[in-house]
Amino acid sequence: MGRSLNIKAKSVPGPDEDTITISVMAARRALSRVNLSPSSIGAIFVGSESHPYAVKPTATIVAEAIGAAPHLTAADLEFACKAGTAGLQSALGLTEAPDENIPVKCALAIGADTAQGAPGNALEYSASAGGAAFLVGRENVIGEIDHTLSYTTDTPDFWRREGMKYPSHAERFTGKPAYFKHVMECAKRLMENTQTSPSDYDHVIFHQPNGKFPLAVAKRLGFNKEQVQTGLMTPIIGNTYSASMMIGLAAVFDIARPGDNILAVSYGSGAGSDAFKITVTDVIESYEKGRAPLVRDIVNEGSFIDYSTYLKFREKIKMEGE
Amino acid sequence: MGKLLRDVAIMGIGQTRFGEMWDLSFRILGIQAGMKAIKDANIESKLIDSLYIGNMSSGLFMDQEHISSMIIEEVGLTGAHVPATRVEAADASGALALRQAIFEIASGQSNVIVVGGAEKMTDVTSDVASDFIMAGADKAWEGLFGASLPSLFALMARKHMHDFGTTREQIASVAVKNHANGARNPFAQFQKEIDLDTVLNAPKIAEPLGVFDCFPVSDGAAALILADIDTAKEYCGEPIRITGSGQGSDTLSITNRSEITMFDSTIKASKQAYDMAGVSPSDIDVAEVHDSYTIAEIIAIEDLGFFPKGEGGRAVFEGETSLEGSIPVNTSGGLKARGHPFGATGIAQINEIVLQLRNKASGRQVKDARIGLAQNMGGTGGTSIVHILEVD
């Protein structure tokens, strides 16, 4: 299974971690890298398919935990694995043009998940946990979002019914008509609109449910392996769902240089893709990225656990009294 | 300051055996101890002016409050509508109840008071009990974050070992000594000797403490009859005077203390008691201290002034607090072997000192015991109470 999916290891959240704790840590780390008062954050969006509460937003807890409350708007988003980038687009919309009637100077977009798969199911092999937070604003930006567009259809490739613990998927249907169709149509259209071609980009990041799909779609679109490499994290951390593409993007920013061109395309089942063309600015040189650990350093901090500990942590075995 | 207006003395004592008393309800435990004390004092019930009962948590363990009324009814004193008062300070409830009774007599308000302590802790499962006993420490800032009562003492133990070189063996030797003493006490929950290896290899609770470093969950009741010295002499051949009483407080949570290797509340309480009694630590012939955990006994004997700070572990290990030692501590078996029904312990400690001073502690008698001390502590030291007793 490992070789066919190109996944060697996956991240497992501890019993005291969930999408909320991961979102808070990602947000705190993002904030630590800029000299910004948390009260200037005017919006927080958290996209996930594993919010701890079905009703009560993750975003408000993040707001309190980073000191941004109460003068802000906040909401949780849901769109399978692209809930985080949906938040990125919302953040972009609110902060794009200065307007005294919508006074949002900067916004936080977070994608985080503690994904679950039924024991023995293929999804269990890859479903993992992680989060990424992006601070979106107008000043002192490390990357300009030059263009964003999306491709959205009603395609039931992967779903979870209300009340069910584990999701279901339509097996091979999740490939061509779902992931590949949306990612490719979205990427192609963005490149057309911006009159760019694959060779213009230094880095491309795709949603990465396994280590194979992003390499396959890159090849079909005309990108080479080197362009995909930095942003491909799934082989060592598994599929972090809503954080998937965003963690890849964060890994790229860890090493990006001024002038780098980035294409980032997410995918969420159900289905849709959001694409972003990003140009890295000079500000990246003075950016205090050292104030928080780099993505690959965080991965290296982890230690391995066995399957029974994993079952206990992920509450797949009922402990006494539960 | 710190002087009683009238001298007080103990006329009679009584207690139930401590342990898992499945057949005995709280009421029955209470009356059994009370009756024994009244019989021992050889007085009639109509002499009793007032009743105090020390109990930490009838509400949590038995879903019942207002147990002062429950107990006074059980002991049959409601006909005369005798005033009854329940007193609480976690596991120092017993000694605190005694202290209130002392003041009531010393002030002239009453002449004879029944003072009891009782707790029924085995009607709930052990993990629930562990949650309830944490209510004696800081539930919001310690309990919520993962601290159980043993873990708080484990933190103290590790710091004591780090700061003073106290060893795991020295700490464990407290349990060995107390079990050896408990084996000679017919009221003790555990009457079997254990060896050092058993303590060291016991299942871990919170490192470095294991099962044998911790008090057991117990039911039990203890009572005594307290009176002004004149009444006591009238009825009792050998009244035992309470010559010193002291009390100290400290923060509920250990995080707000100056040091976690000492109990400031015990230092304050003992100083007050020593001053009132006009004695010093070296005058004490026998002591009952609050060994809810083995490390607590080590810290207590330092804070009571029996040994310099940091020397407590060595002193226990080398036998200085054994029955033959320079200052025998916990001849009853302590909380560890005698058992620890939270509200009853404070009174049971006093009762052991009374037995020793009366020369009636057969099998574990300290030779020529004339001055005794009892130290009762609540939780991790939020309250400490020290009493000093002397033969009349």
Place this chain on the structure above:
Amino acid sequence: MAVARFWRNQDQRYNLMGSECEICGRKFFPDKTMCPVCHRKSIGKMKSFRFSGNGTIESYTMVHVGMPQFKSQVPYILAYIALDEGDHVLGQLVDCDISEVSIGMKVEMVFRKISQEGKSGTIQYGYKFRLSG
């Protein structure tokens, strides 16, 4: 369900919000209405102070048998931590093995799930610690 009781302490649990006595400068966690040293003079003179979460381990223990709510987590490490700015705090030490821990090591605060009121009640989030540096 103790919703309000837990909600009242959110700022303390999430952000280590304590107090600083404006008279003597001492810092306390959790927050206090009155300084235990300055007493009456400090009433109205206690301002909010947010601890950084950085501190030093002064003692620790590995809990094997704890309270029922923590059953699924045992064994875990409980640490007694001296916060850099003053005062102490108790918290679990996570993401490390007991063999790596000793008195004197530096720690930093992490945001974790502390407890929950059963499967349908609210979740309490707050501070735990991990080794830093």
